[in-house]
Amino acid sequence: MIIAVFFLIASAMIAYGITYYLEQKAKQYKIKSFLEGKMQINFSFFHEILGAFGKGQQREIRDKFEDAGIYNRELLRYYTPIKLGLLALSVIGILLFVHETKEMMLSFMAAIITVIVIPDMYLAWRKKKLIEKNSRQLPYMIDMMAVCVQTGMTLEAAFRYLGDELKSFDKDLCYQIRKTSDAAEVKGMEAALVDLTKRVPTPQVRSFALTLTQNIQYGTSVAPVLSDLAEDFRNEQILVMEEKIGKLAAKMSAPLILFIMFPIVILILAPGITRMMTGN
Secondary structure (H helix, E strand, C coil): HHHHHHHHHHHHHHHHHHHHHHHHHHHHHHHHHHHHHHHHHHHHHHHHHHHHHHHHHHHHHHHHHCCCCCCCCHHHHHHHHHHHHHHHHHHHHHHHCCCCCHHHHHHHHHHHHHHHHHHHHHHHHHHHHHHHHHHHHHHHHHHHHHHHCCCCCHHHHHHHHHHHHCCCHHCCCCCHHHHHHHHHHHHCHHHHHHHHHHHCCHHHHHHHHHHHHHHHHHHHCCCHHHHHHHHHHHHHHHHHHHHHHHHHHHHHHHHHHHHHHHHHHHHHHHHHHHHHHHHC
């Protein structure tokens, strides 16, 4: 009887302890959820405030970022506020520490160029490099598309498949293909190819888009044409590389003359000139 009562009391204490522990955990979870929700609300409010700056230019900034290979759209809301904030700090620093009018004007011009112009120049430079990179990688993508078409895929299905499979190969080219695939579902493949030639305005991309457009309009067999097109692009890249190698000798002549010929002339003439100056 005593043992049964002992087990009953022990079971009740264990049950109470487990219940108390679970209640405390539930309370902590509610407090944590409340605080995290509040932080998320505060951060979202902060994001909305930042997004209000330059809201009318969001589309233009987004296009600049995408053309430059920056696909994180969260950075868009910070671009204009950061530029304005840096410009304001620069103006305050100039007003506090620069007192002469001429130096102040030069400092203002330098601040405007540094904060406003240089970031846009950097994005334009990245866009140019990205276009060249996409053009270099295009033959490999065309070969893969030719294989997809030979297996029986339509052009739309091939674009959709390559838009998913090219991530590990080249994320920038993959983004362009995926964007073309998404546009083709909305307004048709021909219009999507026209948009592709506008985003990547190179002769290679225009030839690729024209080949696919002719296939869509006239129903010609596109797989062998794509293979020939990829081979032509590779040969063109080889010719460009050979041309650069041929120009390398002419470009190296100026450094050779400047850094090798002049020192050799000085080394040859220096002893005689030194003896003449010393009278020996």
